Amino acid sequence: MKRRDGLAEAAGRWSATHRGAAVLLWLAFVVAATVLGGFVTQAEPTPAELTNGEARHAEQILERAGLELPAHEVVFIRADGSAVDSEAFRATVTDTVKQIMATGKVRDVVSPLDPAGEAAVSADRHAVLVQFDMAGDAVEAKEEVQPVLDAVAKAARAHPGFSVEQFGEASFAHKYDEKLHTDYANAEYLSFPVTLGILLVAFGALVAALLPVVLALTAVVAAGGLLTLSSHLVHIDQNGSSVMSLIGIAVGVDYSLFYLRRVREERARGATTRAAVNAAAATSGRSVIVSGITVIVSLAGLYLSGNGIFFGMATATIIVVAVAVLGSVTVLPALLSLLGDRMDKGRIPLLPRLRADDADEAGDPVRRGAWGALLAAVLRRPAISLVVCAGALVALVVPAFSLHTSDPGVSDLPAKSLPVLQTYERIQQTFPGSSTPAKVVVAADSLDGPAGEAALRSFRDASTSTPGLSGPVTFRVSDDGKVGVATIGLVGTGTDERSVRALRTLREKVVPETFGRVPGADVAVGGTTAASVDTNGHLSDSAPWVAGFVLLFTFLVMLFSFRSLVMAGLTLVLNLLSVGAAYGIVVLVFQRGWGEGPLGFTSTGGIASWVPLFLFVFLFGLSMDYHVFVVSRIREGHDRGLSNGQAVERGIRSTAGVVTSAAVVMVAVAGVFGMLPQLSMKESGVGMATAVLVDATLVRVVLLPAAMKLLGEWNWYVPRWLSWLPAGFTESAPGSAAADAPAAGQPDGTDKEVVHSRA
Known part of the structure; x- marks a missing residue:
């Protein structure tokens, strides 16, 4: 046939x-x-798509009303030798306001010289904030902010005795994207010659x-x-x-x-x-x-x-x-x-x-070398090898149980890598929370009536009397008067514990007692801190579903591919060990700060919220590169009639070189990206490099052969009720010169308890 x-x-x-x-x-x-x-141009996510929970609800209210959360910006003006009451200081503020308004890119400008901006004067009266929102679409604001940055720079040159600097959502995103684009491009350019060098050695x-x-x-x-x-x-x-x-x-x-x-x-x-x-x-x-x-x-x-x-x-x-x-x-x-x-x-x-x-x-099939000597030792003492190696991996997994996430926010990049971050630090020292305010979104039948006005007055009063909150408060209402946005500063960096506590106070106490009393009001708090808290919570809730999906379908793919219930289960165990070990190392290096010196970062005490889920999914998928390749060669030898031990030995030996080369390439590429200044990318790069290294060495050369040697013919076990499974992807190559027949007298590998497919 x-x-x-x-x-x-x-x-x-x-x-x-x-x-x-x-x-x-x-x-x-x-x-x-x-x-x-x-x-076409690449379409980027809307603000609502980037977050979850109440923060997403706030964005959705605004989207439905056609009133987006504006990109908030501030200009920090300071002079150690002049106070805000001096003529020179007032002239600098006035000129700065004039320059930024002339761009036509801003709205709702609040000057510290106006009554509404009095709260934006520092306690020593040597620093002020000019606050405003970017006009137009919030998503596109980072593309429109350059003229405003130029205007602020012009004002700074016109007043040499003063520090005039801008920071905000749009200006930070603009500079951040420029920095990341350059860094990622350099990483990509470097990864190709590094990969070529590795392949020159390999081939x-x-x-x-x-x-x-x-x-x-x-x-x-x-x-x-x-x-x-x-x-x-x-x-x-x-x-x-x-x-x-x-x-x-x-x-x-x-x-x-x-x-x-x-x-x-x-x-x-x-x-x-x-x-x-x-x-x-x-x-x-x-x-x-x-x-x-x-x-x-x-x-x-x-x-x-x-x-x-x-x-x-x-x-x-x-x-x-x-x-x-x-x-x-x-x-x-x-x-x-x-x-x-x-x-x-x-x-x-x-x-x-x-x-x-x-x-x-x-x-x-018995060529010796570094991997050959190790494999020979593993196959001679598979039980001892399995216990020792599994014990070492479990020890690496233990720190992973203390993993917790925290959005690094602007701390994702070191301040020294970007001047705008240095501006942010100076603003935070003088006006904590002012550059990343919370945004309270209110939807009601009418915000222009007595109830809405009373709620706004109460909210402004709370901003000055509630610990953790800081003014000034801005408030903008949609054209139909049914949706409003109030902004208020939170203490802290925007994503640290102080900011989280302030957000909790705002949501649980201030909002219910102010805007929450407006009849029929739908109130949601958004902004940087809210997005961080809500997204972290949502990802924690969804992680089990994502993990369950990956585990289930990986199991099914392996079951159909190799027609073996045991191999599908062994795959999950080995991959979980390698991913868990990577988690443990990431926790030690980044959460506990063991790698601060060598990798040049400052620990935030947690891991970026997107990294753990990213690592789990990507590492579970990528580890299959080596696993499928190695197991296919073992199954190929087995289906040609080799004994279990011979098939395992030949399969591991014949793939050791290419798996090592592939792993070195993967580790090198991940390592290049792990050297980027972005903290979250360091975490993902180091995690990927670690997992691949562990997977291609300890797992593929020690755990896999030891486990398969001990399991024997049970490696290919499939119960009779699954005997309908097709042969999958495991047939031998037709006419291959590698098709070895079993030695004389050697068992043919069949067993009445095991259902096999032969090519």
């Missing part, structure tokens, strides 16, 4: 046969995606090393165009775009590595280029598809978070992983077929052993 080709094998066979067409189609796809993406040849980098680069470029288009369906913020590049480089290179190494291995056995490509398509190509599906399914769990930031991250990375998988199973076989022997062009003289490594892995 003729065996039907699987998806990866059929795609690889067609690609190798129609090489020119496959390459041209891929290039056309990349160009089309890039050009189409260039016709010892320039052409073979360039191939994965080129494929990853084109995948990221194409995904970037598709991401811009898709952002009009699911809005994408800066974090989503940056994570897409990080994941795209890593998985694009990994998938190419698996494919390329299998082709070289088959050729070292004496196979023709066409036969080697077909064998790689039937084995590594299938592993790439299984791995990609698992990563995509894991990422889809982020849609259960209910937060726009995670929606953007999930969409961005699903797109780039899908494109990387597509390129790996379509254009890569064509390129390998075209290159043939030329894939080894540009040999590096100092690295002559790589080709021998391929030949050894192809023909000698």
Whole structure:
């Protein structure tokens, strides 16, 4: 009976046969995606999409009323040698107000020289705040704030004896985005040569090393165009775009590595280029598809978070992983077929052993080396190895139980990295809470009547008499008089414990006793502090649902892929250990501050709210790259008739080199992003690098072989009520030179209690 080709094998066979067409189609796809993406601008999330809970409700009230929360800004004016009552000080304030109003980009300007702004004068009367809101759309305010920044800079030059500086939501976002765009671009530019250097060592040849980098680069470029288009369906913020590049480089290179190494291995056995490509398509190509599906399914769990930031991250990375998988199973076989022997062009003289490594892995199942010696020791004493290694990982997991999240806010970047943050610190020292105020949104039948006016008076009085709150209070009403927005300062940095306590006072005491008494009023408190608190709480509530989704579908993918109940369960246990170890290290390094000196940051006493969920989903998905590749090789040997011990040994040995290379690439790329000044990106980069390192060493070389050696034929157990499961992605490569028959007298691996699928 003729065996039907699987998806990866059929795609690889067609690609190798129609090489020119496959390459041209891929290039056309990349160009089309890039050009189409260039016709539109990337759509960013609305303020409501970026938060949850009551803070989101506040934004939604404003959106329905067509009255968005304005981007609040302040200008800090200080002169140690002059007081606010002096003529020079008053002239500086007046000129600054005049300059910013002349831009036409501001509204609701409150001068400290007016009665409404008296609270914005410092206790020593040497500093004041000019407060205003940006006109127009709050989301677009960061794009419109530059003329105002220029006006403030002009006022500063006109009054050399005074410090005149601006800070606010729009000005900070403007400078922050500029900084991040530069930093991320530099990280991406650095990651490619670093990756190329690692691959040169791994393959010892320039052409073979360039191939994965080129494929990853084109995948990221194409995904970037598709991401811009898709952002009009699911809005994408800066974090989503940056994570897409990080994941795209890593998985694009990994998938190419698996494919390329299998082709070289088959050729070292004496196979023709066409036969080697077909064998790689039937084995590594299938592993790439299984791995990609698992990563995509894991990422889809982020849609259960209910937060726009995670929606953007999930969409961005699903797109780039899908494109990387597509390129790996379509254009890569064509390129390998075209290159043939030329894939080894540009040999590096100092690295002559790589080709021998391929030949050894192809023909000698007991080749020794660093990994070989370790594996031999593990397989000799699997129980001891399992207990020792699992104990070490559990010790790393323990600190993770003390993990707690805290939004770093503006502290996500060190003040020295951005002048606007230094301005923020000076403002906070003199006027705590004034630059990141809470925003109280009120919806009622009429706010212009006696009840609304009385509530506003009570609210203004509370701002001066309630500890933790600071004035001045601004209040703006929609044209129909049914929706209003009041702003009030909170003590603290905006995301620290003092600010959280002040927010609680505002919500539980001040608002109910003021605006809450307006008949039929719908009141919600928003702003930076509220968004931080509400989002943290929401993510904590949604995390179990996201984790449950990822665990369930990873289990199902592994069950269908390898037709083994035990392997699916073992996968979950091993991945949870590696992710838990990464959590523990992140807690020690960042929450407890052990890495402050080496990594150059100041601990906030917690982990950024989006990082733990991000790490869980991404690490659970990405660890499947190595797991699927290694287990596929073990299953391949088992299905060819090798004993359990032989299959485990051969599978681990034959994949150790490529898994090590892929892991080094992943660690290096994550490490590059972990060196960025942004604290949350440091946390995610270090967490990813740690988890991949643990996964590719302790888990894949010690725990996995030890567990599989102890389990024996139970590795492939599937109960009879699941015997209907298809063979999945585990068939051997047809005609592969690697197809070893079992030794004479060797057990054929069957057992009446275990249901197997044989190729």
